Amino acid sequence: MQLTNRNALVTGGAHRIGGAISRALAEAGVNVFVHYGRSEAAAEELAAELRSLGVRSAIGDADLSDPRTARNLMDVATEAIGPVSILINSASGFPFDTLEDLTLDALRATMALSLESPVMLMQAMADQYEGTDGAIVNIADVRTLTPYKKHFSYTIAKGAIDTATRAAAVALAPNIRVNAVALGVILAPPGEDADYVEGLASNLPLGRAGGVEPVTQAVLHLIENDFVTGEIVRLDGGAHLA
Ligand SMILES: NC(=O)c1ccc[n+]([C@@H]2O[C@H](COP(=O)([O-])OP(=O)(O)OC[C@H]3O[C@@H](n4cnc5c(N)ncnc54)[C@H](OP(=O)(O)O)[C@@H]3O)[C@@H](O)[C@H]2O)c1
Numbered sequence: 631m632q633l634t635n636r637n638a639l640v641t642g643g644a645h646r647i648g649g650a651i652s653r654a655l656a657e658a659g660v661n662v663f664v665h666y667g668r669s670e671a672a673a674e675e676l677a678a679e680l681r682s683l684g685v686r687s688a689i690g691d692a693d694l695s696d697p698r699t700a701r702n703l704m705d706v707a708t709e710a711i712g713p714v715s716i717l718i719n720s721a722s723g724f725p726f727d728t729l730e731d732l733t734l735d736a737l738r739a740t741m742a743l744s745l746e747s748p749v750m751l752m753q754a755m756a757d758q759y760e761g762t763d764g765a766i767v768n769i770a771d772v773r774t775l776t777p778y779k780k781h782f783s784y785t786i787a788k789g790a791i792d793t794a795t796r797a798a799a800v801a802l803a804p805n806i807r808v809n810a811v812a813l814g815v816i817l818a819p820p821g822e823d824a825d826y827v828e829g830l831a832s833n834l835p836l837g838r839a840g841g842v843e844p845v846t847q848a849v850l851h852l853i854e855n856d857f858v859t860g861e862i863v864r865l866d867g868g869a870h871l872a
Pocket residue numbers: 641642643644645646647648665666667668669670692693694695719720721722723724743769770771772813814815816817818819820
């Protein structure tokens with residue numbers, strides 16, 4: 631799939647991993663709609679940087695804790711940069727909860743943000759896309775294979791993203807391919823520092839955190855390679871082997 635002049639929507643695309651994906655897409659010639667929740671200033675700054683690369687870029691907010699906003703977000707993005715043929719579902723929460731303390735409301739909130747909104751965005755993209763080489767990449771988590779104790783609802787939501795990726799790949803074939811990257815230790819979570827990440831990374835077979843570059847490389851590859859669908863690529867420094 632050629633990337634130049636395609637139009638992408640990146641959720642949570644203003645900074646951190648989503649921001650790196652927005653930038654990598656623009657560097658490859660893709661017009662990028664940067665979705666944000668609260669990070670308006672970062673989104674504006676990034677969109678200006680992307681426009682300076684010669685692509686179209688616009689920003690828009692949507693509170694994805696309400697999945698009913700997904701369709702409007704897709705409409706706004708389409709209006710701003712043109713029909714969306716690339717969707718990156720990166721926005722997510724990372725709440726602390728355990729099976730013991732989890733409330734039904736908290737479980738539903740996590741599922742709304744990290745599962746239902748990505749699914750409704752896939753549906754909305756498919757409804758407006760009329761071409762034959764669309765691509766969706768969902769950002770998943772390798773810890774669905776070795777679940778966290780303290781991020782119980784998140785682990786369930788991301789596990790369902792794995793299944794949603796495969797189910798959507800079947801549902802949307804042949805015109806839209808759907809893949810995922812399952813991330814391990816990439817960046818420190820918000821509020822944690824480099825020591826936290828180094829502590830986690832030291833236990834990995836590769837002994838280091840990934841940083842954003844392996845993520846952007848894999849996302850671009852999954853978009854470009856037109857014989858891959860339903861695939862979940864682990865980017866985890868070998869964590870699944872440890
Ligand atoms: N960091 C890692 O090492 C790691 C490891 C495994 C998986 N992942 C996955 O990789 C993806 C990106 O990770 P990250 O660490 O860069 O994420 P992050 O810093 O936690 O950011 C998540 C993004 O989601 C957006 N967001 C959160 N709540 C929202 C809401 N209610 N409505 C709209 N947007 C909302 C935020 O946008 P605003 O800032 O604009 O509010 C933010 O850009 C996530 O799916 C995460 O689960 C990351």
